Amino acid sequence: MVREDEKKFDITWPVHKLSCEQKEIEREALDFAKSKLDKGQKAIFVIEGQAGTGKSVLVTALFNEIQAACKDKDSIFGGTKNYVLVNHPEMLKFYKRIAGESSILLKKNFERPTSFINKIQKSAEKADVVIVDEAHLLLTKKDAYNHFYQENQLQEILKNAKIVILIFDNKQVLKAKSYWSKQKLAAILGEDNVKIRHLQKQFRIEANSDVQDWINGFCNKKICCLPEKQKFDFRIMNDSKQMYELIKEHEVTAGLSRLLATYDFPYRLDGNDYFVKAGTLSLRWDRSKPQESLAWAERTDTIDEVGSVYTIQGFDLNYAGVILGPSLGYDEQLSKLVVRSELYEDQAAFNGLKHLNTNIKAVKERLILNALNVLLTRARKGLYIYAVDKNLQKKLLQG
Known part of the structure; x- marks a missing residue:
């Protein structure tokens, strides 16, 4: 709960009212995931958007819907194992705090990519739906400092999940070890069972x-x-x-x-x-x-x-x-x-x-x-x- 005297300083959502654009992409992503899970097909849904276009708000709303449906045995999402990954410690703190205040979301479903990869490889089961926020921060090479010893984090996530939803902005790549060109991303994603949507509307900057x-x-x-x-x-x-x-x-x-x-x-x-x-x-x-x-x-x-x-x-x-x-x-x-x-x-x-x-x-x-x-x-x-x-x-x- 947010105290009355803290409200003007609060930056949490959940869950902000989505715009028409966000609602449309949320619906498409959910329908896409349902269809591919029903057919037993691995697939990737990419949401591209620049800073301030409401990507993280959409992540929370989308994951909220999936996890609510996860409790419904008649839903295609019923009993599924789903995660949100983010390679950003400050954002991970934020997500876990949101989960702690939610009756639907659980902290254990929010992880760093390396933790998820290392854990899932020891398990006999694959994840069902994995949403990767700030996917432009995924490592593209080995990094012992971050305990990642494979070649590419996105490739490892794709191996260990049925449906992957990527939230991506190539203008926010900050390090060579996570350098994503459009060509590199396209080469890993391939063309089969991939859908790409773009968020256009700017929400953050209240300016002309x-x-x-x-x-x-x-x-x-x-x-x-x-x-x-x-x-x-x-x-x-x-x-x-x-x-x-x-x-x-x-x-x-x-x-x-x-x-x-x-x-x-x-x-x-x-x-x-x-x-x-x-x-x-x-x-x-x-x-x-x-x-x-x-x-x-x-x-x-x-x-x-x-x-x-x-x-x-x-x-x-x-x-x-x-x-x-x-x-x-x-x-x-x-x-x-x-x-x-x-x-x-x-x-x-x-x-x-x-x-x-x-x-x-x-x-x-x-x-x-x-x-x-x-x-x-x-x-x-x-x-x-x-x-x-x-x-x-x-x-x-x-x-």
Whole structure:
């Protein structure tokens, strides 16, 4: 239960009223799964959608329907074993909390892909329906750090489930070890018994289309004219401390307001605090607290921290202040945004690129821009941007 005094800060669904588009895709996915289970056919249903199109809301509504039907012995889903997988620890916390508040969903049905794969391979039974949220985070190579020793997580999931429903956005791929090109995805999915649907409607950003156009352009190295003044509060800031003060004010009045930054400032998982230093502001990075039941975006104490792409991906904010670090700059002679991958602190994101048969420089750039896209698409009501690079800040202020 959500306390009365917590309601304005709550980011849970369940279950939000679905849009017509979401309802249609939910119905198609359910009918698809029923038909394939009835015929004993393995099949894949892919739901593609960019940030803010309501993918996770649809996951919860869809899984809610499946698990409710699971208790009905006359349903095709009766007695089936079904799971939601997500390769994102903060999102997994979120899902498990939702399950803990539900009379239908169980925490044990929400897992990390590696845990699911390792468990199901020891069992004599296969899973029936597996929904993979944030499927763009699935590993595409061995990763001993994550205890995954096979070649590809999606392939292993497909081997061990009858129906797989993938929620996918190739603009949110963040690491080389989970690098999915459209071609690679198509090669694994094949053509038999695969259906693909697209979510188009944007729910998160409560703004005119010029704001979304500006964000899309910037994440593709284009600096467009600044959006017109409107209800959505879009600002380019020249004072990082002032941006933080605005965020703190919104946290009091609206809740869910946080500072975020590109991964351009040192950070290590060694128990020490590390700081984002931008202009006159010095604020610590988000602390790793795996023991916390609430995700970083849900905890009120994190107003004193700067969130990274890894803690905020998949979550909504009301107001976001985004610090663009040194990896993003502006070349005045070439009159264009430049991406300096050598200054990106998350060099681990590039591990394994040499094994890809592709342009390494271009992929590094794409991974950084994907992370930028995640940060810039979190806010519902207002987005503030501060650039460390003086040339970039000057250009952004000019519009």
